Structure formats: structure tokens, C-alpha cells
Amino acid sequence: QQTQKRHAIEDEIAQLFAPEDDGLRHALQAAKEGGLPEIQINPIQGKLLQVFAAANQSRKILEIGSLAGYSGIWLARALPADGRLISLELEPRHAEVIRASFAHAGLADRTEVRVGNALDLLPGLQAAAPFDLIFIDADKAGYPQYLEWAIKLSRPGSIIIADNCVRDGRVFTASPDMDADTAGLVKYNQLTREHPRLTTIVLANDNDYTDGFNVAVVK
Numbered sequence: 001q002q003t004q005k006r007h008a009i010e011d012e013i014a015q016l017f018a019p020e021d022d023g024l025r026h027a028l029q030a031a032k033e034g035g036l037p038e039i040q041i042n043p044i045q046g047k048l049l050q051v052f053a054a055a056n057q058s059r060k061i062l063e064i065g066s067l068a069g070y071s072g073i074w075l076a077r078a079l080p081a082d083g084r085l086i087s088l089e090l091e092p093r094h095a096e097v098i099r100a101s102f103a104h105a106g107l108a109d110r111t112e113v114r115v116g117n118a119l120d121l122l123p124g125l126q127a128a129a130p131f132d133l134i135f136i137d138a139d140k141a142g143y144p145q146y147l148e149w150a151i152k153l154s155r156p157g158s159i160i161i162a163d164n165c166v167r168d169g170r171v172f173t174a175s176p177d178m179d180a181d182t183a184g185l186v187k188y189n190q191l192t193r194e195h196p197r198l199t200t201i202v203l204a205n206d207n208d209y210t211d212g213f214n215v216a217v218v219k
């Protein structure tokens with residue numbers, strides 16, 4: 001009953017503060033038709049990305065792991081007309097869907113999708129840096145290296161947000177039998193907690209409050 005009540009409250013918050021527009025609904029539909037996994041962020045998380053982008057007046061945003069462009073649309077809508085979102089995506093099949101969804105949402109002019117392994121693409125972004133906001137949501141084992149790059153590609157005041165940093169509480173302490181994804185998330189949480197240039201908090205903000213964002217601000 002408690003869970004039901006929480007979901008009802010969350011539905012109301014989403015409807016009032018984070019309604020999906022046609023572009024977002026279209027991206028979800030295109031993902032479904034393309035057989036892509038439904039593992040995108042939720043609307044409240046999308047709106048939270050926009051709130052953070054507005055807080056530091058983001059003009060350049062980097063996304064690592066884009067899937068079907070759902071989070072990318074939330075991010076790109078937070079940009080001014082001359083702003084830029086660069087999305088890195090491993091799967092060419094996903095990239096096609098993302099580009100079409102960005103175009104359908106009217107965001108083709110301020111978005112760019114680069115296809116490949118993020119670790120190979122990140123060194124090529126140094127000329128475009130600093131990014132004001134960096135959203136990490138690709139393979140979890142890679143998170144510690146993505147953090148290193150995110151800091152390198154940022155400026156004081158940049159915000160680095162990573163999804164899936166709660167995982168039912170399994171990613172706060174190391175355990176001997178953890179898999180590579182869990183180990184990556186444990187390390188990411190530890191690095192962001194201890195890094196002298198970051199102020200960090202983790203928010204359990206998915207639909208069941210069992211997963212959510214790690215939010216770090218670069219000092």
C-alpha cells in the first residue's frame with residue numbers, strides 16, 4: 001500500500017512537473033518498434049536533468065550512452081538555440097533511432113550523435129570542451145573511466161550526473177563476488193565521494209526508489 005501511494009504521488013508529480021511532449025513520446029514509440037530495451041530514465045529524472053542544466057546555464061552537454069534518444073531529448077530541450085548536445089552511442093542501430101528521434105523532436109540543429117565505444121570517442125572531444133553538463137548512462141563497468149574523462153572535459157561549475165548509482169543499495173560497498181558492472185558502480189560512487197574537486201550526492205529517484213542518479217558538481 002505504501003508503494004502504491006508513493007507511485008500515485010510520483011505519477012502526479014510527473015504529470016504536473018514533467019509531462020512528456022510529442023517528441024519524447026515519439027522516441028519511446030520508435031524505440032519499442034525498433035525492439036530496443038526499455039531502460040531509459042523516467043520523466044522526473046528527465047526534468048531533473050533540465051533543472052540542473054538550467055542551474056548552471058548549460059550551453060554544451062555531453063551524453064555517454066543514449067539508447068533511443070529519450071534522455072537526450074530532455075537534455076537538448078534545456079539548451080539555448082545555439083547550444084549543443086553531443087551524444088555518444090555504441091550501437092549503430094540505436095544511433096539511427098536517436099538521430100530520427102532528435103529530428104522528429106525538432107532538435108537536429110543542436111544535437112550530434114557520435115557512434116562508437118565512448119572510451120575511443122572521448123579523447124576526440126577535447127577541442128569541444130569544456131562541457132557544462134555530462135550525463136553518464138552507458139556500460140557500468142566503464143563508469144570510473146568515464147568519470148576521469150568527464151572531469152577532464154569539464155570546468156568549475158560543471159555538473160556530472162550518472163544513472164544507476166543505487167542498484168538496491170548494492171553499489172555502496174565492495175563485495176568479493178561482485179560482477180564487473182557492480183564493481184564499476186562501487187568504484188564510481190567511491191571516487192565521486194572522495195574526489196577533492198567534486199561535491200557529490202546520490203539520489204534514489206527511479207520509479208521504485210531502488211536506483212537513481214549520482215550528482216557531482218565540479219569545484
Ligand code: SAM
Pocket residue numbers: 039040041064065066067068069070071072088089090091094116117118119137138139142
Ligand atoms: N540514457 C538513455 C536514456 O535514458 O534514454 C539510456 C541509455 S541505455 C541505459 C545505455 C546505452 O549505452 C545503450 O544504448 C548502449 O548501447 C550504450 N552503450 C553501452 N556501452 C557503451 C559504450 N562503451 N560506449 C557508448 N555507448 C555504450
